[in-house]
Amino acid sequence: MVHEVGYRLHLLVKAIELGCERFFARNQLEDGRQLLLALTEGDEFQIEEFKRFAKNSRPEGALVETVAFEDYQGPVMSVDRYLHFFIADQLNTGITALLRNDRKQDEMLEKQDHLLETQEK
Numbered sequence: 001m002v003h004e005v006g007y008r009l010h011l012l013v014k015a016i017e018l019g020c021e022r023f024f025a026r027n028q029l030e031d032g033r034q035l036l037l038a039l040t041e042g043d044e045f046q047i048e049e050f051k052r053f054a055k056n057s058r059p060e061g062a063l064v065e066t067v068a069f070e071d072y073q074g075p076v077m078s079v080d081r082y083l084h085f086f087i088a089d090q091l092n093t094g095i096t097a098l099l100r101n102d103r104k105q106d107e108m109l110e111k112q113d114h115l116l117e118t119q120e121k
Contacts, residue, residue: 001063002036003027008086010059011038011050015079018046022076024085039076 008025015023022041027034040050055067077085 001034001061003034005061006059007036007062008038010057011036011040011054012079012082012086014053014057015040015042015050018042018049020046020050021079023079023082024077025082039072041076 008027011025012023020040020042023039025036025038028037029035038054040047042050051069054069058064
């Protein structure tokens with residue numbers, strides 16, 4: 001259980017704290033299992049500290065089976081750019097949840113109106 005527990009933000013805050021200039025993280029599903037892919041770029045100390053943190057620290061509610069590390073060759077977005085991406089992604093998730101709640105509230109109000117009509121009869 002690594003999705004919807006604040007894991008990406010948990011790792012991002014540590015990367016920023018360590019002074020890493022590049023970071024990216026995304027949730028993935030693989031064979032029905034939740035995965036979190038995180039990329040960060042920094043000097044040897046920053047990377048070792050980030051790895052230690054990733055192995056030993058989890059946000060509340062996370063259930064982690066395995067933590068693995070691999071070298072990565074490719075571009076990693078800047079922390080600033082990732083912050084913009086992350087905020088937009090969270091807003092998108094929040095808007096979807098708000099719309100879903102609005103629909104549920106409308107359904108409940110319709111049921112309540114029906115119940116009141118029935119009660120009046």
